[in-house]
Amino acid sequence: MTDSTPSPRKAAIYLRISQDREMDGLAIERQREQCEALATYRQWEVVQTYVDQSKSATDRTKVRPAYDRMVSDYKAGAFTAIVCYDLDRLTRQPRQLEDWIDAAELRGLALVTANGDADLSTDGGRMYARIKAAVARAEMERKGARQSAAQRQRAMQGRAPKGMRPLGYATNGDVIPDEAEAVRAIYALFTRPAHPESLRSLARALSGTQDIEGITPRPRHSHVVSKERAQRRIAEGKEPRTIEPDGPWSPSTVLGILRNPRYARMSTYTPKTAQADGGRRRSWRAQILRDDAGEPIRGQWEAIVDDETWWRAQDILDDKDRVTNTSGSTKRKHLGSGLYRCGVCGGKVTGAPRGYGCAGHITRTGPAIDDYVTRVISARLSQPDALRKRKTADDTPETAGISAAIAEQRGRILRAQRDYDDEVIEGRDLKRIREAAEARIAELETERLLQARGSTLAPILGVDDPAAAFQEATLEVRREVIDTLATVTLRPHPRGRKGFDPDSVEIQWR
Template sequence: MDERSTAPRKAAIYLRISQDREMDGLAIDRQREDCENLARFRRWDVIETYVDQSKSATDRTTIRPDYDRMVADYLLGRFDAIICYDLDRLTRQPRQLEDWIDAAELRGLALVTANGDADLSTDGGRMYARIKAAVARAEMKRKSARQSAAQRQRAMQGRAPKGMRPLGYAVDGEVIRHEAEAVRAIYDLFTRVEHPESLRSLARALSGAEEIDGITPLPKHTHTVSVERAAAREQQGLEPRPIVEDGPWSPSTVLGILRNPRYAALSTYTPKFAQADGKRRRMWKAQILRDDAGEPIRGQWEPIVDDETWWKAQQVLDDTERVTNTSGSTKRKHLGSGLYRCGYADEETGEVCGRKVTGAPRGYKCAGHIVRSGAAIDDFVTTVIAKRLARKDARVMVEIPDGGPHAAGIDSAISDQRARILRAEADYDAEIIEARDLKRVRDAAEARIQELEAEKLMQGRAGALSPILGVDDPASAFREASLDLRRQTIDALATITLLPQPRGRKGFRTESVVVDWR
């Protein structure tokens, strides 16, 4: 250690620890004591102590608030000396070290360490600092490589990743049933065809700000986990950490649930290249580990959703034309939107449009063909369908399946084949397989699906309509049913075609709505 400076200096003390698991400050206090002793020995006036607790200096993207504040204060001239316990407490980045060496050489900054290993005021001290920083960085990279190899090996064995538990799974990997039900509901409501929920509406439902069938409000997940960790620390006789406040769920959290392959029991590993658009947002599909045949490696834990559902969610999320809105709801608001068909006929060819109409502010439209008021049309269709359901033969119009285990097995097999197609399409988009491989997988899967669906049809067609067709008064049940169930009933029984409103005629005319029974 150099002799004491003859000129008094204004000094800053910088203290840092990468990970303080106990958050009791004892490790920081040990550094503080040695640094303050050195300041007294050199007779330096400590103007401020800067502390970054549980902040890594290895990752250059990590924000160290007090370090940044110290740099700003130095540039303002508040001090001309820095004391830290060890050089790697100050920085592990060679670029940052060179900045401090420049400050020592060009501006007279005195930077010393309490362990006596570095003093940037001398040539020898600067050389030692550079060597130590290079060695530390090399060791950090070796350690990172060892940890990455261990994590990849763990994932290749299908073992659950470490870290904060996801919603639905306990720390030991066991399924938490009530949370798993919420996860399944999120996937089902987001991927259903007729009226999918948005990320925003699902977040509001989880927060209790909106009622959605199938979603039970839950405390914010970070709050739940912090409560569990506090309880565990208390059982160990440790001081509990602050508990994260409960609050509303965010759409980004719902997005993370939908993107997480773990829910389909797909083993994952996050390589450094798994980033999107240069950002640190991870690409979930790039995390999925595969065997030599290109098939995903299955995790050794119970899946919460099946493969098809997970891949279907990825398709929806990846669709750049996915419908989003400020209200957070993508529910159908019209009985016939996406159900009724356009009956416009070309005057020259006589060809009928046949496309499904969309909802308009006051009714339905097909761009360039028809614009119709909706209330009268919906009343007419509802009356016609209800009359048909009131007939004695209503319950045999569509055979109701028994819903036995054989039917469930067929559904599962169909789901597996659809998941194969979705997975192959994603692999093709990621340039993992070629077009001929995609065609081979798709053709084989579609052929098997056709066989399975034909078998399923033998089991019956309308299990979803049993709340209407399976009661004593189907007509009344239909009128009182939800919009979704009424739409399913109409679709199962008939095709509704809307003709253009006759020119010069006002008011609703029944002949402008064609009902073709199936």
């Protein structure tokens, strides 16, 4: 035996004051005293004390500078022991705790807590810590559930939801007048009884690639919102995040606007689980909160459209006819009614008895115009490149297939309902099944709505001679083809001129 004493183990003390409610009352000085006492008892040399103030140990996004410094100092070999008051002070992120347990097991780190609940140098202590990690994980999940409940309560009170602001509303729920005007115009043009605008033409009008009276082109909403966010961050002295580029509006964005119950002052709530469900959007209607009498919970904000308009938009969107006939809902006799545009106002022309008209602007004889348009479109379809840019039957799911899938999901809901009535399943199972099926239905409906055009065109674009197929197709299909390929604008008939003048019909390729 020699008389030289072994150099003591180098230890770090980690202290944290948390804002977490259950941790109130334990002053940092008391933590420090107890940790130092424990280090002395173990005959360890305290080389460094790390202190984080008011940092949550649970939230991975919150920065804990002292903790991070301790981690890198440990990796650099500055100490081989850690003393903390309890494991909750050190970390409540299961993964971080696992790392410390591994360090104890594989690299001999000594980790002890002043409250005596863990000593990672023993098997029992490590097992305790692993259980602790599992408990912490469960606690995090419970916390998430609590937050959801708080959000739902917020919505039940009709308070403006958090998250990305919709077009027309500021983050605090106030109406933004010029944006609200755009929203109103979208609803009005989409729901008007005569010649409603399609999602696609509304998107084009917002993008400035098509003139529709009442719609002013505007930057894409996601671009505007990300720019605002960046400005807010700069004002708060934070690093701004990248701004989403501007670009054309998509029909699905317009669809999202038309489906959002918030515009009619209806309060909505999306459960966290649904949000996390692969980014799938639940049916908006399923998100409307209702009171015991089934009436929608009203928001504390101003409505931008009235109930009637909102529900009419839903009916139109739900209407299966729209699926195969996106340019109008009634049977048509004329090729261009509700399709060709007025050269004066840009609105869609109506089918007059012997032609096309827009009140006060133009009256034109029909057959010559239709012949001309048919010839130009046929010529276009004869060019080999006309088809390449378009979807073919191969990459367009058949509408029938989508409809069947929707029917299947509806069947799932009905079966679950029956099982619930028979007390085979619990209410929460019914709810889960219904929500999942509704989410899938919403997804399928969107797909069907947006792709119906593609499948309508499949018989034309999939054949060897599309021009001939076009000429032989039904009126509805021909209309779809024209609408897909071009904008046809009729100018007033030149005065004093006899016969048909091709210059009076403008065909602009999309």
